[in-house]
Amino acid sequence: MRKLAIATIALCSIVLLLTTPKIQASGFTDIPATYWAYDDIQFLSSYEIINGYDNGKFQPGAVITRKDAAVMMTRALELTEPSTDTESEISFTDMTPSSPGYNEVLISMTNGWFTLTDGAFKPDQPLTRDEMAKALAIAFSYKGKEHSDFTDVSKYDPYYPFIDAIAHYKVTTGYKDNTFRPAEQVTRAQFSAFLSRVFQQPASYEVRSQGQIVGNSPSFGSALHMATEYPQSTIHPASTKYREFSDKIATKDRTNLKSGVLIYNGVNEKNTFTKEFFDHYTNYKTPDGQMKDFFNTFIILGLRYNGGWLSEHTNNHADYMDWQSYIDRTFAENGALQQLNASAQSQNKKADVYIAIPYPKREEPILKLNDEVVENNLESRMEMVNWYLSEVSKEWRNHDLDHLNFKGYYWLNETVRVHEDELLLSAVSERIHKDGDFFIYAPHATSTNFRKWRSYGFDAAFLQPNAFRASVENKEERLHRAFLYAQMYGTGITIEINSYSINQAEDGIEAFNLYMDYAKRYGLDEKGMTFYQGINMVERMATYNHPVFRQWHKQLTDTFFAK
Structure with a gap:
């Protein structure tokens, strides 16, 4: 043959x-x-x-x-x-x-x-x-x-x-x-x-070492094998007649988000906030004592309500009342927004904010605030999201948050599994854009339908490599693949670390070093980074007197904020 x-x-x-x-x-x-x-x-x-x-x-x-x-x-x-x-x-x-x-x-x-x-x-x-x-x-x-x-x-x-x-x-x-x-x-x-x-697959995979082309492989697997032989290697997709691929990440990001941090404020996540907490996120001190700007974008999200999960989960039974409780929690005096605003105000600056949209449950009737029970279908789920968007907008107007820029919404769920959710997202994005806001998303590494993120109406996506846990094998393969997909589909990348205690710090060193290394290799320090930090890892980096935590803080600031 x-x-x-x-x-x-x-x-x-x-x-x-x-x-x-x-x-x-x-x-x-x-x-x-x-x-x-x-x-x-x-x-x-x-x-x-x-x-x-x-x-x-x-x-x-x-x-x-x-x-x-x-x-x-x-x-x-x-x-x-x-x-x-x-x-x-x-x-x-x-x-x-x-x-x-x-x-x-x-x-x-x-x-x-x-x-x-x-x-x-x-x-x-x-x-x-x-x-x-x-x-x-x-x-x-x-x-x-x-x-x-x-x-x-x-x-x-x-x-x-x-x-x-x-x-x-x-x-x-x-x-x-x-x-x-x-x-x-x-x-x-x-x-x-x-x-x-x-x-829509690349024609081939180009391997570079410190920016210089060292080879071209027909498959990602063979390119990955070649990349292991060179220091500072990167893998890039070769364009075809039908698809032109970039060798940079975040090329389809319409929000121009450079560096954002995820702030978890759900039940049993972080219950209350202070201005001092956010001071560790809005600015940092260099070794020579200078104060410099830190994160300028804050994504406020809660995974849990009092009784279950706000994401797509078997224990998501959340109704209007539970979503209302999350709104109240977010806008409370000791909630994330007011205390972030206080921190930004003290430094005479403004911070950009995205607020998460919980995942409207799909499997059981929905209870409204007036105790009306409605059938769970696409229309009632969209009605629930529309109500939520209106309430968030109203609360924002009713609070003095002059040092925050409301940029838009973050879709809490990390994948799109069913066709009904595709229809839902298209409708949600249309509503958000009609209001003049942005809509962003952070799919996990194995998310279904990830490549279609733009067709759902998202303005930016930040792919999670999911390589940060100590138990995860093939960390470098996961990172190369994530950055390859980020080039192919125009997304940013979510940098990840757990909220380690001092006794656990050694477990996170390998992964964090790799994340920082790959961020520099692929140019993530220029645009398109969101930072998953568990609940409060940045605060711990800034305040814990431990060499690993101090080193992580220096790596983070030197990689993404020194410029």
Whole structure:
């Protein structure tokens, strides 16, 4: 079989036409902007990779046949002749040279993408998910690491290596119940989603050492291996014909947030605040005694209410009353906002503020303040968020917070798991932007639908590497991957550390050193950093008389604030 120099060729030279006229995704009468695969169809159709029908429809639920897949794959790879590397001549019992798509089917078979059944190709039979996995894995040179564990795909299944490969490359994540459903037929919408994920991957991965290019690898894994051999190495995505990647982070940030800190003010997090507490965040003293500006952006968020969690959690039963309690807590005299304002006022400066929006529960009826019980659905959840936004805005106007700039809202949840939440976020962002405010987000390292953050209406996102805990292995891999994604999707990065006690300080040294190191390597000191500090780690760095804490404080200030 001919060895295809395919991964890069495919991504850089695709012309894939499914049907007749050129109709953009936004014009398909059966693909509204709220459709789950809208972004994928929009991406592919914008490059005429996939088109609709003469009647203006896309027909997302129509199945892809094996012949359709063969035709599309050969056109994608610009292959016009069968491979000459096959050991025996291939013929079909159910197709002749005059059959539609015969040449493309023959090319696909000589390259090993599909299998025959008793000599038959079965061109009009629907393509199944396991067959698609095999075709994509072979065509794009994907190889897995046997890490996938779908409950309905045994490692002894002949299709497992291909399914594992496309799972490894994030072409698929399977279904929410951890199944892959290999025998399920592939629809046009599903195929668009798969192709979109393939085409939006970098053509290759460039490795640099201290800014100088030292190599180029076809996969992140091989680039990571190369990076370990060079000091101060960084990994950067190579652009394709269809996607231009930056080699810098936070390029899609519309807020211009340079350095923000997360202040947790929920129940059993930090209950009360003082001006002196915030003084350790608004300014710092250099070794020679100078006072300099510290964090200028404060993200106020509470994870817990009195009885459960305010994030997406099985113990989130929060109703209007619980959200009202959080608002009261935030604006209280000894709450975060008034004491932050006092600190900023004492230094004659202004601090930017974002306030978190709790996650509206999804599984049970919602109790309003007037004791009315309403059904839990998209409309009632949006009504709850609208009420919250109005109340926060009203409270802000009613308090004297002249030394704070209200910038907008922070979405408390760290992932987007269900389609209803996609619709909810789009509506929430529209309301926030109508009020002239920003909307930001900090997805965790394995967040679902992370790449779609801009389509939900967020103005900035700050990806969490989740590499800070002592028990986490492969910290450097996690950091390289996070900074790579930050370049690919235009996000910032969340720097992370726990609230260590003096006795625990040694456990955090390795991770904090790495975070500071990678921040400098990738230019995070220029823009796009938010700081997760547990509950009060910055205060501890500034006040604890311990060499590790003093060193962390110096590293933090030297890396992000010395300029």
